[in-house]
Amino acid sequence: MIKKLLIGAVVSALSTVAYSHGEQQDVATPDTNRIKSHLFFLADDLLEGRDTGSRGHNIAALYIATEFAKYGLKPMGTEGFMQPVDFRKASLVQESPAFELQRNGENTSLSYPKDYLTGPDLLNQSSELNGDMVFVGYGIVADELNHNDYDGMDVEGKIVVMLTGKPQSFPSEMGAHLASGHQKEKYAVERGAKGIISITTPTAEKVRPYQTRLNYIHTPSLAWLDKQGQPANEYAQIKGSAFLSEPAARALFEGQTQSLDEIYALLEEDKAPEGFAMTGTVSLSKQSRHSQITSPNVVGAIEGSDPKLKDEYVVFSAHSDHIGFAKTVKKDNINNGAMDNASGTAVMLETARLFSEMSTKPKRSILFVSVTGEEKGLLGADYFANNPTVPVKQMVADVNLDMPILTYEFADVIAFGASHSDMKASVEEAARNAGLTLSPDPWPEQALFTRSDHYAFVKQGVPSVFLVPGLKSKDPEVDGAKVFGQFLSTHYHRPSDDIHQPFNWDAARTFAEVNAQIGLTLSNQPQKPKWNEKDFFGDTFAKDRQ
Numbered sequence: 001m002i003k004k005l006l007i008g009a010v011v012s013a014l015s016t017v018a019y020s021h022g023e024q025q026d027v028a029t030p031d032t033n034r035i036k037s038h039l040f041f042l043a044d045d046l047l048e049g050r051d052t053g054s055r056g057h058n059i060a061a062l063y064i065a066t067e068f069a070k071y072g073l074k075p076m077g078t079e080g081f082m083q084p085v086d087f088r089k090a091s092l093v094q095e096s097p098a099f100e101l102q103r104n105g106e107n108t109s110l111s112y113p114k115d116y117l118t119g120p121d122l123l124n125q126s127s128e129l130n131g132d133m134v135f136v137g138y139g140i141v142a143d144e145l146n147h148n149d150y151d152g153m154d155v156e157g158k159i160v161v162m163l164t165g166k167p168q169s170f171p172s173e174m175g176a177h178l179a180s181g182h183q184k185e186k187y188a189v190e191r192g193a194k195g196i197i198s199i200t201t202p203t204a205e206k207v208r209p210y211q212t213r214l215n216y217i218h219t220p221s222l223a224w225l226d227k228q229g230q231p232a233n234e235y236a237q238i239k240g241s242a243f244l245s246e247p248a249a250r251a252l253f254e255g256q257t258q259s260l261d262e263i264y265a266l267l268e269e270d271k272a273p274e275g276f277a278m279t280g281t282v283s284l285s286k287q288s289r290h291s292q293i294t295s296p297n298v299v300g301a302i303e304g305s306d307p308k309l310k311d312e313y314v315v316f317s318a319h320s321d322h323i324g325f326a327k328t329v330k331k332d333n334i335n336n337g338a339m340d341n342a343s344g345t346a347v348m349l350e351t352a353r354l355f356s357e358m359s360t361k362p363k364r365s366i367l368f369v370s371v372t373g374e375e376k377g378l379l380g381a382d383y384f385a386n387n388p389t390v391p392v393k394q395m396v397a398d399v400n401l402d403m404p405i406l407t408y409e410f411a412d413v414i415a416f417g418a419s420h421s422d423m424k425a426s427v428e429e430a431a432r433n434a435g436l437t438l439s440p441d442p443w444p445e446q447a448l449f450t451r452s453d454h455y456a457f458v459k460q461g462v463p464s465v466f467l468v469p470g471l472k473s474k475d476p477e478v479d480g481a482k483v484f485g486q487f488l489s490t491h492y493h494r495p496s497d498d499i500h501q502p503f504n505w506d507a508a509r510t511f512a513e514v515n516a517q518i519g520l521t522l523s524n525q526p527q528k529p530k531w532n533e534k535d536f537f538g539d540t541f542a543k544d545r546q
Helices: 002-014 032-042 055-070 172-178 181-190 202-207 210-216 246-252 260-268 338-356 379-386 423-433 454-458 480-490 505-524 536-541
Strands: 082-092 098-103 106-110 126-135 159-163 195-199 221-224 240-244 276-302 313-319 365-371 395-401 412-416 437-439 464-469
Touching (some): 032 055, 181 195, 240 276, 246 260, 276 338, 313 338, 313 454, 313 505, 338 365, 365 505, 423 437, 423 505, 454 464, 464 505
Parallel strands (some): 159 195, 195 240, 313 395, 395 464, 412 437
Antiparallel strands (some): 082 276, 126 276
16 A cells, blocks of 8 residues: 555656756756755654664655656656565564573583573574684685685584674775675585574774673564565574673683683684684574564656667665664654754755756766665665666766765865775865865775665675765864764664754755765766776676676
């Protein structure tokens, strides 16, 4: 019913739209009242935090689609503007997990969640695993860095025990990819492992203490379903997994070839510990509940004016979902997600309107993609990138808008990932046209280039940037870095990320203007963006795009 409602409303709106043609012109000045109205609607309590698959998010998607129709965009979903995405949702039965260590004739049981954590199984409602263990260091294979934690290790049919994270010496963004959970699982599967036990490290405890992780034990897992109705990016070979607290890990390594303290000492010196077969066997079991939900991406395009280049697409992406209700006894329990990411979506909508009103459109087509499931693991973007509604090789660039902090007039912008391709020059030119400068990534250690929806496009070989307002303020009394830090510590993923924050609408206008300038630059430049020579991401993902 909701799909029919979405399509019907959009078609109705579309029928009232007319296109205009004429001489090419620069984009007009953004309208702050429009940005404000988009943001205030998307962050209203009515939408109940826009959780993936919720009625509130469906309302948000309908609103976005109707705005696309109002501007005369071409529907580019699979059902009008909509691209419905089916997800499997899995929840862990909290009373079910069991972990038993058998060693030297003794059985030791670990207590969930005090000693270890485990998540729901997206493939099986009943999960059981038992087997021998092999320690494999960080569990990373990186030929580019002459690093192979599996070298000489036989893990066929065994449970691999690995440290979280990566060596300190690894480049930040490259290392974030190599050390991601999915990559580590892939390395293990390729070598025949059937289970994974992850061990915390001193670095991991500083960044995300075990006690903090306990706040998320009730969080369900989601995966989009492929054409066979199976969860994508899941490995049936892995029958179970666990994440151990430091005391539990210490007990696991007691009497082994190396103790946990000896391994931690090596990490302090940035030395990769060597793997070894561990004594004892482990048994894991748990129960999961499965359900299915559907949540749409929204996709629309402005057709380019050049007869040849119009078949190439500059993509703007922004996620429309947030995290729904907070688990709190306080009166306000709605995570409205005003900055995250009603602000980015509102700016994308205004950018679409600006291009729609140009009498002569840019040479390349511009694709606007509002994605769902970002908060669940970049899932809507990953679905779109793997099931694109235009050929992925015709997407020449992605500009992603996620959580722009619009509370002060900024003098610069940051484009995470710009250093990996010649998009850096394009963004610099566009920023100058908007009276701004482009600043380097101020937090390279956080590897933000791998942590938002654009990364789904990167993994399809598309040069991409993740654009946010910079930390330089036009007002010398305002410290942009401090403002950003205050938002993260006070409002991020909390009910206070709502419309009552001190928005600066001049900043919103400037951010829409610089995005429009970036779109104009990328869509009109003679050559499509290219990855830098010998760039890790270009070499890894874009070899077959040339």
